[in-house]
Amino acid sequence: MSDAATPPLSLDAVDRRIIRCLLEDATLSNNDLAEKVGLTAAPLSRRLARLYGAGVIRQAVIVDPAAVGLGLQAFAEVTLNRTAPEVGQRFIRAIAAMPEVVECHTVTGDFDFLLKISVKDIADYKRLIWNEFDRLPEIKALRSTIVFDTPKHSLGTLPDW
Amino acid sequence: MSDAATPPLSLDAVDRRIIRCLLEDATLSNNDLAEKVGLTAAPLSRRLARLYGAGVIRQAVIVDPAAVGLGLQAFAEVTLNRTAPEVGQRFIRAIAAMPEVVECHTVTGDFDFLLKISVKDIADYKRLIWNEFDRLPEIKALRSTIVFDTPKHSLGTLPDW
DNA sequence: AATGAAATGGGATAGCT
DNA sequence: AGCTATCCCATTTCATT
Numbered sequence: 001m002s003d004a005a006t007p008p009l010s011l012d013a014v015d016r017r018i019i020r021c022l023l024e025d026a027t028l029s030n031n032d033l034a035e036k037v038g039l040t041a042a043p044l045s046r047r048l049a050r051l052y053g054a055g056v057i058r059q060a061v062i063v064d065p066a067a068v069g070l071g072l073q074a075f076a077e078v079t080l081n082r083t084a085p086e087v088g089q090r091f092i093r094a095i096a097a098m099p100e101v102v103e104c105h106t107v108t109g110d111f112d113f114l115l116k117i118s119v120k121d122i123a124d125y126k127r128l129i130w131n132e133f134d135r136l137p138e139i140k141a142l143r144s145t146i147v148f149d150t151p152k153h154s155l156g157t158l159p160d161w
Numbered sequence: 162m163s164d165a166a167t168p169p170l171s172l173d174a175v176d177r178r179i180i181r182c183l184l185e186d187a188t189l190s191n192n193d194l195a196e197k198v199g200l201t202a203a204p205l206s207r208r209l210a211r212l213y214g215a216g217v218i219r220q221a222v223i224v225d226p227a228a229v230g231l232g233l234q235a236f237a238e239v240t241l242n243r244t245a246p247e248v249g250q251r252f253i254r255a256i257a258a259m260p261e262v263v264e265c266h267t268v269t270g271d272f273d274f275l276l277k278i279s280v281k282d283i284a285d286y287k288r289l290i291w292n293e294f295d296r297l298p299e300i301k302a303l304r305s306t307i308v309f310d311t312p313k314h315s316l317g318t319l320p321d322w
Numbered sequence: 323a324a325t326g327a328a329a330t331g332g333g334a335t336a337g338c339t
Numbered sequence: 340a341g342c343t344a345t346c347c348c349a350t351t352t353c354a355t356t
């Protein structure tokens with residue numbers, strides 16, 4: 001049930017500074033990063049290996065949706081007919097196969113799932129909802145929220161401590 | 162108003178394969194990546210430089226929220242008193258200063274903003290809503306949706322083409 | 323015009339103090 | 340943790356198709 005099967009790795013102030021700096025600029029060389037956090041390259045390299053190894057951080061490549069022809073983002077609030085484990089699992093498997101569904105969250109509240117969707121345009125979105133989603137019998141209700149704009153997007157997550 | 166001040170860079174099949182491979186594994190060396198897409202290192206290096214330079218892709222470091230003590234994710238649907246430009250801008254500036262607010266989307270529908278929030282626990286969330294958000298007079302309504310689980314999270318966005 | 327081959331320069335990491 | 344040395348990777352130049 002829990003996602004965190006990871007043993008709680010302890011992070012000291014230096015580790016946190018490393019993570020901070022990498023969030024600000026993931027392209028930093030190890031030498032520059034070492035200087036920024038007041039270390040030399042060798043110990044930094046070990047700390048990085050530890051952080052990557054433990055899954056605390058990981059490298060990623062972020063694609064600009066618009067640049068690859070994905071001009072429309074939307075959120076879909078989905079309610080299932082029943083939230084029985086089996087029904088939920090079937091739904092999850094179905095949306096896992098849909099590349100347009102970028103995120104799927106199980107949530108509290110008035111609906112069961114919050115999906116983030118990325119498509120080409122409105123026509124593409126209609127196709128997705130009308131053709132793809134309507135083929136899933138477990139869906140009772142779906143409410144769409146179209147994204148105008150994303151004024152803040154701070155991948156990754158990292159409060160003050 | 163538009164985010165895409167970028168001239169529409171044309172991407173051929175090889176570019177798309179490169180992006181695909183990097184999304185699957187951002188830690189690939191250029192040699193391995195070149196082999197995967199049927200190229201040698203030199204032309205691959207140029208294509209990468211072009212893609213990074215144009216902002217089509219960018220490197221990032223993703224932090225595991227749980228590993229840094231952020232055990233609770235939530236979405237907050239925010240309605241403002243007025244959605245006049247000035248009011249909206251003030252709100253955006255305010256949430257931009259809150260590290261707990263990881264994403265902010267301007268949206269259509271029953272509310273004006275959809276925020277993604279990452280905090281330590283429920284107590285921390287209460288503090289954020291009661292102490293921080295209640296200090297913003299432009300907020301008319303706020304509805305919270307707590308995340309149980311995230312069964313799909315495909316950074317980054319990339320449909321079939 | 324874009325690719326492949328080779329060489330060079332730089333950064334990352336392992337061993338030692 | 341720092342220093343040093345080695346190795347590997349990335350990039351640039353050049354020849355080629």
